[in-house]
Amino acid sequence: MPPVIHLEGVTRVFNTGDNAVHALAGVDLDVHAGEMVAIMGASGSGKSTLMNILGCLDKPTAGRYILDGIEVSELGRNDLADLRSRKIGFVFQGFNLLARTTALENVELPLLYYRSGQFHGKESPAPAALRRVGLGERMHHVPSELSGGQQQRVAIARALVTNPSLILADEPTGNLDSRTSIEIMALFQELNDQGITILLVTHEHDIAEHAKRIIEMRDGRIVRDVPVTQRRIAADELAAAGRAA
Amino acid sequence: MKKRALFSIALRSILRNKMRTLLTMLGIVIGVAAVIVMVALGQGAQATIEAQIKGLGTNMLVIMAGSTTQGGVSQGAATFNRLTIADYEKLAREGTLLAAVSPVIFSRGQVIGGGTNWRASIMGVAPTYQQIRDWPAQSGSFFTEADTRSVRRVVVLGSTVANALFADSDPVGQQIQLRNVPFTVIGVLSAKGQTAGGSDQDDTVIIPYTTAQAHLAGRSFIGQIIANTFSPGDVPAAQEEIRSIMREAHKIAPGDADDFTIRNQDEIAAAASGTTRVMSMLLAAIASISLVVGGIGIMNIMLVSVTERTREIGIRMAIGARSSDVLAQFLVESIVISLAGGLIGIVLGYGSSILLARLTGWAVAMPPEAALIAVAFSAAVGVFFGFYPARKASALDPIQALRYE
Numbered sequence: 001m002p003p004v005i006h007l008e009g010v011t012r013v014f015n016t017g018d019n020a021v022h023a024l025a026g027v028d029l030d031v032h033a034g035e036m037v038a039i040m041g042a043s044g045s046g047k048s049t050l051m052n053i054l055g056c057l058d059k060p061t062a063g064r065y066i067l068d069g070i071e072v073s074e075l076g077r078n079d080l081a082d083l084r085s086r087k088i089g090f091v092f093q094g095f096n097l098l099a100r101t102t103a104l105e106n107v108e109l110p111l112l113y114y115r116s117g118q119f120h121g122k123e124s125p126a127p128a129a130l131r132r133v134g135l136g137e138r139m140h141h142v143p144s145e146l147s148g149g150q151q152q153r154v155a156i157a158r159a160l161v162t163n164p165s166l167i168l169a170d171e172p173t174g175n176l177d178s179r180t181s182i183e184i185m186a187l188f189q190e191l192n193d194q195g196i197t198i199l200l201v202t203h204e205h206d207i208a209e210h211a212k213r214i215i216e217m218r219d220g221r222i223v224r225d226v227p228v229t230q231r232r233i234a235a236d237e238l239a240a241a242g243r244a245a
Numbered sequence: 246m247k248k249r250a251l252f253s254i255a256l257r258s259i260l261r262n263k264m265r266t267l268l269t270m271l272g273i274v275i276g277v278a279a280v281i282v283m284v285a286l287g288q289g290a291q292a293t294i295e296a297q298i299k300g301l302g303t304n305m306l307v308i309m310a311g312s313t314t315q316g317g318v319s320q321g322a323a324t325f326n327r328l329t330i331a332d333y334e335k336l337a338r339e340g341t342l343l344a345a346v347s348p349v350i351f352s353r354g355q356v357i358g359g360g361t362n363w364r365a366s367i368m369g370v371a372p373t374y375q376q377i378r379d380w381p382a383q384s385g386s387f388f389t390e391a392d393t394r395s396v397r398r399v400v401v402l403g404s405t406v407a408n409a410l411f412a413d414s415d416p417v418g419q420q421i422q423l424r425n426v427p428f429t430v431i432g433v434l435s436a437k438g439q440t441a442g443g444s445d446q447d448d449t450v451i452i453p454y455t456t457a458q459a460h461l462a463g464r465s466f467i468g469q470i471i472a473n474t475f476s477p478g479d480v481p482a483a484q485e486e487i488r489s490i491m492r493e494a495h496k497i498a499p500g501d502a503d504d505f506t507i508r509n510q511d512e513i514a515a516a517a518s519g520t521t522r523v524m525s526m527l528l529a530a531i532a533s534i535s536l537v538v539g540g541i542g543i544m545n546i547m548l549v550s551v552t553e554r555t556r557e558i559g560i561r562m563a564i565g566a567r568s569s570d571v572l573a574q575f576l577v578e579s580i581v582i583s584l585a586g587g588l589i590g591i592v593l594g595y596g597s598s599i600l601l602a603r604l605t606g607w608a609v610a611m612p613p614e615a616a617l618i619a620v621a622f623s624a625a626v627g628v629f630f631g632f633y634p635a636r637k638a639s640a641l642d643p644i645q646a647l648r649y650e
Contacts (some may be wrong), residue, residue, distance in 0.1 A: 050404065052644050057563060057644050057647075077568060078568070078569070079565040081565055081568070082565065082567070084565045085565025085566075086565070092647070096556070096559075098560065100261060109560075109561070110565055112250050112566075113561070113565035113567070114563065115564045148623075162565075186555075219247060
């Protein structure tokens with residue numbers, strides 16, 4: 001089976017006045033379906049740029065990016081938008097939900113922009129997505145009525161709702177306390193066990209160890225790419241913490 | 246993207262800032278209302294004038310001496326530069342399309358009767374005049390063909406004259422004097438009101454033209470010949486017919502210009518209502534400036550809104566919105582604001598027009614198409630002034646927009 005993500009010599013150069021900044025200096029990467037990959041690195045290492053390119057928000061200056069069999073490097077703005085709509089679910093550090101908009105409406109948002117008629121005239125998959133992240137009871141709450149962990153669950157439901165090939169999570173636990181972080185990681189692991197490919201950026205080692213594979217970046221290059229030998233299982237951690245309390 | 250979703254998104258974000266939306270709308274509300282009130286007043290004035298001109302009589306044609314074909318300067322030969330009874334008789338005899346023809350001899354003079362006196366216009370006409378002018382008598386009757394033939398001294402009073410001389414009694418059967426010649430009042434005409442030019446049509450006395458020629462010497466030439474056709478559709482053909490009869494009567498050589506002018510009701514109406522139309526268009530144009538100002542208000546608020554919602558735009562783009570989706574969202578929002586403002590403006594405009602009519606007694610006409618135009622115009626304002634902010638929103642870079650604090 002071909003990889004979900006195939007990067008080949010991807011560079012990204014920003015021209016800031018006189019000097020060019022090489023945010024990515026030649027990245028090769030393959031991510032296969034069902035993987036759960038954590039990308040680590042200090043700020044300025046290029047991991048955000050990599051995420052933007054993987055998320056089809058940005059295009060490489062040079063090199064090839066093939067997402068689920070589609071050559072991204074050559075696409076225009078509209079095609080990139082369609083690709084995001086179809087193939088990718090985003091989860092952000094700051095949740096990025098629309099304020100004063102209910103959880104259900106937030107989750108339904110990607111369906112508005114989904115161009116093929118897959119969800120047209122059928123029962124909305126949004127309630128099911130919310131139930132999947134454990135928020136079946138809070139569909140009609142607005143973000144300000146939800147805790148940080150619950151907001152992130154809404155965001156994950158929103159990422160799931162179009163059934164994407166890939167979920168990209170940018171510091172998904174960055175704004176959460178450690179217990180809630182583990183709960184969110186438990187959700188990611190559960191979704192990954194159901195076959196969803198997940199890529200997450202984090203700078204916390206113990207969060208990264210919930211993934212199956214860790215990639216470390218420095219100066220725009222991948223400097224380490226290793227499988228996690230002693231993977232943390234969030235559900236077990238939560239059970240242990242429950243016993244301790 | 247589904248159209249219904251587009252509207253619900255726009256409505257939701259509009260309702261989120263009720264006060265601001267209301268203030269933004271206000272410019273359009275006032276603009277549309279002002280345009281409607283101005284159009285209503287202008288059309289009201291125009292309708293009043295047109296009704297008055299219609300009141301002159303139906304299918305009426307007026308033949309006057311002198312040609313006005315070139316900038317109002319008479320081009321006719323001097324020989325026959327007047328209308329005569331012979332002209333009238335020839336028209337009455339030969340005009341196949343004419344239902345009725347009457348000469349009109351104009352004069353003014355003192356009218357003595359009922360123990361008082363009054364200065365009024367005196368018209369010498371044929372009995373057909375009543376039919377042509379569509380002017381019923383309120384008491385008594387108009388004079389007859391026999392009266393005309395016998396040159397009887399009978400008179401029909403306009404209502405203004407009747408009221409001036411015989412305020413309390415019925416004038417019919419009374420004696421009056423016109424230029425010291427005694428006449429018997431045989432009828433009083435119903436009130437017709439003012440002409441488009443503002444003169445009182447009822448301030449007149451009407452006598453047979455033969456009597457006018459015989460007894461009111463001095464000004465016996467005919468000022469006008471009026472005629473009417475059987476149906477309004479005959480007017481153009483009748484005009485041609487009159488023209489050829491008149492040219493023959495005046496012995497005008499082919500190629501020479503007419504020494505008379507034929508005007509129909511439409512031309513008279515057009516001339517009179519032209520002025521009011523220009524005035525009302527001018528007023529509407531001034532009022533529509535406030536619509537433009539309202540549009541600028543919308544643009545201003547939409548620009549603020551785009552900046553405020555940069556992050557929202559970023560989110561929408563990240564989850565798959567195309568630039569065109571974002572453009573449509575903001576465009577629909579500004580159209581909804583301006584359309585809603587337009588609808589409120591229509592209600593307000595019609596309301597104040599009615600109020601104005603009640604308070605001042607001015608005539609107002611409210612053509613339904615004015616509302617339609619107002620709605621279309623406010624939608625156009627929404628598109629025009631919403632486009633720049635919407636364009637700005639759609640051109641945002643999703644990465645930058647997501648990072649925006």
